[in-house]
Amino acid sequence: MNSEITRRRFLARSALAAGGVGAVMSGCDAGTSGSSPGGGSGGGTVTLTVMYNNNELTKEHIAGFEKDHPGIRIEFIQAEATRLNAMLASGNPPDLVRAAAVGSANTNARGLAADLTPYLEKSQILRADDLLGVNDSFRWDGSKIGQGPYYGIVKDWSQDATLWYNTKLFDQAKVPHLSATEPVGHDELLAIGKKLTVRSGGKAQVYGLGLEWAWNLWAPIMTMILQQGEQVYSDDLTKVDLTTPAGRRAIGWYVEFGRAGIGPTSLNPLPDGADLTTFLAKRMAITQDGYWFGGNFVKEAALQGSIAMAPAPVMGDKRVSPTYAGVGAYIPAKAKHKDEAWKLMEYFMAGPPAEERAKSGWGMPALKSLMPKLPQELPYQKQSFQVAQEELKHAAPLPDSPYVTNDKCNSVIDKHLQRAIKNQASVEAACRAITDEINKELKQGKEQIG
Incomplete structure (x- = not known):
């Protein structure tokens, strides 16, 4: 479970190359390779430099690949943004890089990734x-x-x-279970979270609702805006406006x-920065997490009977249920070993x-x-599978500007949310400040990329 917490927390920062400079060439090889589909190796052993997470691309996976491809050896590097940017800046990129689809516009606009269509x-x-x-x-x-x-x-x-929720905590609070087919409205969800929160001595002993605040703010706020039928970016992706009715409602x-203090925030963070441990301890009734979260319960027999999944909540009339990341990989444009990658x-x-x-x-x-x-096989797996399959009908990509990173937007939003929560600024003032700061970043990004 700890490895999955690490994996999921990294999603919010998975646009590793964002803000970096263009790569020139890769230089950690022990052989040569063609750079076009089917070009093949020029002979000898090729060392393929791969930057990924070791709990995703494991030693066993690497051994299996090398067994099937005796002419290729993998040199593994643990994914880390600073190191990747340094490798790109020095003209020495890996041959395969871990990255998220959401946020890839920045990488693509900089010409850092190779076109994979000919390979496909x-x-x-x-x-x-x-x-x-x-x-x-990724297109x-x-x-x-x-x-x-x-x-x-x-x-x-x-x-x-x-949403994932603990039905026993709902029963204890005499709150009806969430529907497996009809999405709850955000306002109703907030009200439910307040009912489910249990306090003692002025502190929450059971949180009613967790939002994985430490991982992402920009993506869920964009989702709320889209659900209200408004756009997030201008047509040329150079401006945002959070002062609109939809933006003000989301913020x-x-x-x-x-x-309300019904869930963790950056002002009241969880020690490990993730909802899982608190949810497993039955100290959180609802957590906003994707289908992947169910993998945590395979060995939690005592919890399996009280775990259920529900559709994404809605703010407005339009059901939009996106991924906030979609982690995968790209091959750098200047990588030397594209065929092997x-x-x-x-x-x-595959x-x-x-x-x-x-x-x-x-x-x-x-x-x-x-x-x-x-x-x-397990009842909760069957239930979550059915919810996830129905939710696919409402999948939609989040907008993605090449001129700003999600990390930057998250930090700007968090700063001003904190001020508003502490009554140091109104919601309207926070929306104006967020809009101004993100637009400043977008302007700078546009000037850098052209």
Whole structure:
């Protein structure tokens, strides 16, 4: 479970190359390789430098790949943003890089990622017609995401606005269970969270609602705005406006949540920065987490009978249930060993590791062909599978500007939410300040990228 907490917390920071400079070439090899689909190796052993998380691309996975590809050796580097940016700046990028689909616009606009479409067109293992729509966030047509060539492939994903809850805590508070088919409204969810919160000595002993505040603010706020039928960015992706009715409602909801004290915030953080431990301890009634969260309960027999999943809440009339990340990988544009990196991409995204991930329930597969592999043996797994399958009908990509990183937006929003929660600023003032600061970042990003 600890490894998954680490994995999931990293999602909010998974645009590793954001803010970096363009790569020039890769130089940690022991051989040569062609750089076009099917070009093949020039002979000898190729050392493929891979930057990923070791709890995702494991030693066993690496051993299996090297056994199947005796001419390729993997040099593994633990994913770390500072190191990646240094490698890119020095002209020495890895051959394969861990990254999220959401937020990839910045990487693509900088020309850091290779176009994978020619590989997809020739591959018999990893095919474009088998890719689920979540992969569209890795597409880039030169000005926006969602269409054009593929610049990355998703490993696994979840619709992260969905809810997991403890039915026994609902029963103790005499609160009706959440529907498995109809989404709860955000305002009603806030009211339910207040009813479920248990206090003693002025402190919350049981939190009514957790939002994984430490992981992401910008993505769920964008979701709220889209659900109200408004756009987040201007058409050219250079401006935002959080002072609109939809923006004020979303920010105001977060302020009310923070003032109510019904869940952790950056003003009242959890020691480990994640909801899981508190949820497992039966000290949190609801947590906003994706399908992947259910993987935590496979060995928690005492909890399995009181765990259920519910659809993403709505703010407005439009159901929008996105992924906040969609972690996968890209091949740097200047990588020397693109062909070998693609072979690893095929193995990891569509081979034995992909089937293993699907069967484990740690997230949904990014391939249509692997969706039936999701576990349904335990009652809670069957229930969450059904909810997740229905939720797929409302999947939609989040907007993504190449001119600002999600991390920057998160930090700006958190700063001003704190001030509003502490009554140092009104909701309206917070919305104006957030708008001004993000737009300043967007302007700077536009000037840098051109």
